[in-house]
Amino acid sequence: MPLLVIYNPACGDRSAKPFFQEHVLPLLTDQGKKVDLTVETTHEGHAGQVVSEFLRGITGGEPLSVVIGSGDGTVNEVVNELFKDRSGTATVRRIYIALVPCGTANALYSSLFPVPSGEGAAKDIDYRLQSVRAFVSGEGKRVPLSLAATELKSPASSEGGTDTVTKTIVSVVVTSTSLHAAILHSSEALRAEHPGLERFKIAAEQNSTKWFKARARLLPTSPSNTAPEIYDSGSKSFVPASAEGGTVELQGPFAYFLSTINVDRLEPTFRITPLSHSIPPPPNTCDIVVIRPLRDPTLSEDDAAAREQFVAKTWAAMMAAYQEGAHVDLRYDEKGALAPGSQGENLIEYYRCGGWEWHPDSSDEDAHLVCSDGAINVIEPNGWAECRASTSSEDRPTFEIYVA
Secondary structure, eight states: OOEEEEEOTTSTTSOHHHHIIIIIHHHHHHTTOOOSEEEEOOSTTHHHHHHHHHHHTOOSSOOEEEEEEEOHHHHHHHHHHHHHOOSSSSTTOEEEEEEEEOSSSOHHHHHHSOOOSSTTGGGOHHHHTHHHHHHHHSOOEEEEOOEEEEEEEEOOSSTTOOOEEEEEEEESSEEEEHHHHHHHHHHGGGTTTOOSTHHHHHHHHHHTTOOBOEEEEEEOBTTTTBOOEEEETTTTEEEEOOOBTTBEEEESOBSEEEEESSOSOSBTTBOSSTHHHHSOOOTTOEEEEEEOGGGSTTOOSOSHHHHHHHHHHHHHHHHHHTTTTGGGGOBBOTTSOBOTTOOSOBSSEEEEESEEEEEEOTTOSGGGEEEETTEEEEOOTTOEEEEEEESOOTTSOEEEEEEO
């Protein structure tokens, strides 16, 4: 089986290169794994180009193993490059990935390998080598990666025409709009001065009073055509959501709209979609977390005072996500306070479905931002986005991660 080694020296705390030289490459050699090509990435998209070009140079349909040292972004680059490669060489491959966490958040790795308690545990050598050891041992399992493909669309040029797909982006961790996308967008300007997780907290403060004008449609699961479900915190289970024609319509404004696949967290302890672990989803589905401020019984309109008043509740949800995902059970009492054991509306609407549409209001530029695994894209004026989850496709590559 061909073997590639790719690492991103610029990601996270820039430790990937020494970690690979001191630990990963020697481990592969000691276990008799012949590396066909080792690449240190030099620019955005480089990892995907390397894998695609390598596949063109080999014959046969055997799987390709790739050891990747990065954050979630480099895995995303590989997936997107092969997803769009229609040359007939890379589209039918099986890609087996041994992942080494070297990024800032490492959502995919920490979801598959939860970080042990204790300071510095995420930097422990043995912890970071678990996926590679599963690969070299020959006894490790592999879990398939689901993909979420998001099409950005522009409106039809004539009445009765078809909307045009302007771009397709694929994620393996998170696709989001609203606050999460705004935070990622703002955080890029802070990266040089604040390379760690701190920049996300600063960006969150900068965007905390924003509400996002849009409407969303939650879509049924394909091919079963199962209607969207919503989490009921009373029964601790998913139940059918109120739907018309198999879809659920959500009217804004939104404070938060985020969907995940393959993960239950975006940071080692930030479990934003915890039910994807405790109540495993069926194939071809994504978990969606929504906050709509006007569900608060004390708020009736979107104005500056209401936005300022709601900030504390948004932060309450985000902080509870760090407490083993406790945000999914937060409820309002009759006075709008978030009271444990209250019988009021949930602060969080937690859905499970086959995908979603996002239709931003033309007047709200921030609502046009879409985040895909950390990369920010912009919906065209009067355009919209459609995201669908999928586990496999006959003419696309499949991806699997080595786990212990």
